[in-house]
Amino acid sequence: MSDEYGQEQAIRKLKPGKLVIASHNAGKVREIAALLGPYGIEPISAASLDLPEPEETGTTFIANAELKAMQAADLSGLPALADDSGLCVEALNGDPGLFSARWAGPDKDFGMAMQKVWDGVQAKGPDAGHGAHFICALSLAWPDGHVEAFEGRVDGLLVWPPRGANGFGYDAMFQPLGHDISFGEMDPDAKHAMSHRADAFAQLVKAVI
Numbered sequence: 613m614s615d616e617y618g619q620e621q622a623i624r625k626l627k628p629g630k631l632v633i634a635s636h637n638a639g640k641v642r643e644i645a646a647l648l649g650p651y652g653i654e655p656i657s658a659a660s661l662d663l664p665e666p667e668e669t670g671t672t673f674i675a676n677a678e679l680k681a682m683q684a685a686d687l688s689g690l691p692a693l694a695d696d697s698g699l700c701v702e703a704l705n706g707d708p709g710l711f712s713a714r715w716a717g718p719d720k721d722f723g724m725a726m727q728k729v730w731d732g733v734q735a736k737g738p739d740a741g742h743g744a745h746f747i748c749a750l751s752l753a754w755p756d757g758h759v760e761a762f763e764g765r766v767d768g769l770l771v772w773p774p775r776g777a778n779g780f781g782y783d784a785m786f787q788p789l790g791h792d793i794s795f796g797e798m799d800p801d802a803k804h805a806m807s808h809r810a811d812a813f814a815q816l817v818k819a820v821i
C-alpha cells in the first residue's frame with residue numbers, strides 16, 4: 613500500500629503526480645493526456661511500463677474499465693485510469709458496443725469495421741435509422757484496490773462514406789447531433805469539448821480531482 617494513496621486517506625483527491633493511462637490505444641492515450649493537460653498530472657502510458665493487455669471479460673463498459681484500471685494500478689503501484697468505450701448503433705440493437713475493438717479484428721482494421729457497421733445497417737432495409745451513440749466508461753483505480761467509475765455518452769448519426777482523417781476508430785463515420793461534420797473531420801479540441809470521453813472525464817474531475 614502506498615502512503616500517498618493509502619486506505620487511511622479520507623479524501624481521495626488525485627494530487628498532481630503520476631497517473632498511469634491503462635490503455636494500449638494510442639488514440640485514446642492522446643485524448644486522455646489532452647484532457648488531463650490542465651491539471652498538472654503527468655500521464656504515463658501502459659505501453660511505456662510494458663503492462664500487459666488484460667482480457668476484457670466484463671459484460672458492461674464499466675466492468676471492463678474497472679478491470680483494466682485495477683490491473684494497471686496493482687502492477688504499477690500507481691493510480692491508474694482506464695477507458696472502455698464503444699460505438700452503439702440503434703439499428704443493430706447496440707452493436708458493436710462492447711465489441712467495438714473486436715469488430716476491427718487482430719489487425720485493428722477500422723476501415724473494415726466501419727464497412728461492417730454500415731453493411732449491417734443497410735441490411736436492415738431502407739427504413740433503418742442512422743442513430744448511434746458512443747459510450748465511454750472511465751475508471752480510476754488506486755493501488756490499494758479502491759476504484760471509481762464514470763460513464764459518458766454522445767449521441768449522433770452514422771454517415772457514409774467515412775469522412776475525415778482526425779481521431780481514431782469509428783470517428784470518420786460518426787457525426788454528433790447538432791453538427792454537420794464527423795468526429796473524423798473535427799479538430800481534436802472540438803471533439804474534446806463534446807465527446808463521450810469528455811463527458812465521463814468531466815464527471816471524474818468533479819468527483820476526484
Ligand SMILES: O=P(O)(O)OP(=O)(O)OP(=O)(O)OC[C@H]1O[C@@H](n2cnc3c(O)ncnc32)[C@H](O)[C@@H]1O
Nearest residue numbers: 635636637695696697698699712713780781782783
Ligand atoms: O482497451 P484499450 O487498451 O484501452 O484499447 P481498445 O482500443 O481495445 O479500447 P476498447 O477495448 O475500449 O474498445 C473500444 C473501441 O471503440 C472505439 N472507440 C472508442 N472511443 C472512440 C472514439 O472516441 N472515437 C472513435 N472510436 C472510438 C475504438 O475503435 C476502440 O478500439
Ligand SMILES: [Mg+2]
Nearest residue numbers: 636668696713
Ligand atoms: Mg480493449
